[in-house]
Structure formats: structure tokens, C-alpha cells
Amino acid sequence: QSALTQPPSASGSPGQSVTISCTGTSSDVGYYNYVSWYQQHPGKAPKLIIYEVTKRPSGVPDRFSGSKSGNTASLTVSGLQPEDEADYYCLSYGRRDVFGTGTKVTVL
């Protein structure tokens, strides 16, 4: 099963918003309401920031939000902060758990 498609990069200035897309198929993103998002800083383990499309684990700021339309899920980071600079990966539940290709977010 091929990886979900994400843009390789995204950027924004502090305080701005950035939205990352995650495109799959009607067999994964489009079929299940089970998309997760992970944040990974260099040299660190990934961290779950969104699950089941829109839910935030305890401790994750509400600046992070998720949504889905058709075969595409999205992660929005509002009010960008310097510590949001990281790689972000989506994951869709399906026949096999498939991660996205990853997006590097740069805070300008």
C-alpha cells in the first residue's frame, strides 16, 4: 500500500496559520474516520497530536486542529510558534496502517 501524499514543506510567520494536507484514497482516508497526525522534532521520537481526525490528546495545545473532506485530511496549526517547527506525518487506518510522506514546517 503506497504512502499517503503530503506536501514536502510548508511555512509561516509566527502568529500565522499553516495547513498541511494528507491525500489518500477511498480505501483509507476516505473510508475511515481514523486519521492521526504526528509531530517529530529532529532526533526525537514522534508525538501524537491529533487522532480520529479531530481529537487532541491531553496536553496538546488547541492551536492544533484536524479535519477531513473526502480522501484528504488536513492539519491546521494556528498561531504558529517557533517550537512548531518540525516534521509532521499523517497516518490513516486501513488494511495496513499507512503513514504520509511527511511535511517539514518552517517558522519564518
Next chain:
Amino acid sequence: EVQLVESGGGLIQPGGSLRLSCAASGFRFSSYWMDWVRQAPGKGLEWIASIKTDGSTEDYVDSVKGRLFISRDNSNDLLYLQMNSLRVDDTAVYYCARDIGYGAFDLWGQGTMVTVSS
């Protein structure tokens, strides 16, 4: 403290075997599915295996089927990944992760590096 700690990585020749361990603490290990996820140098994340709470069900990505085997010891809160017939493209950081369902991994270890090279 709730944590996962991996060990067992290292340098291994192609065709060799290695066993990774993941020690869980601070939570009821036996109540959770557990997974292994890897990341090749400079690349993205790849889910590779999962195991049910009681060890009765396993699932693997096609690229590792028949070579990598996930198992668990609920008496000692340990997760394992037995890696056989290792290939150069198995070189990666290997993470264990706690699975809360439907592709959501809410707790990760720090990772252990496996380098397959002659």
C-alpha cells in the same frame, strides 16, 4: 513514569539476526496493542508490525513478512522484535509504540538504531 525504552540495536552484517526489546513501565502493558515503527536515515515513518494485547494476533507490512517477528511478554512488560535475514534497507531507527486503536500511537520509545552493513 509512563514510558517505553528500546534496546538491542547495533551494527549487523547483511543476512544476520538481531532482537530488539522494548521495556514498558508506568501503565498496564497487557491492556494495549503494541507496534513497531521504523524510520530510515533521512526518510519518513514506516509502520512495520503490531501485536494484540494477549499476543494472539500479529500483523506485518509486506516488506518484512517472514523475516521480522513481533512478540510480547506480558509478565515482564516487554515487547520484542526478532529480526532475521536482515538487509541493508532494514537500516533504520526502530521505535516501539503504544497503540490506542485505529492507527493512533500515543506513547513512543526513544528509538534504537539498527545498521545493516558489511
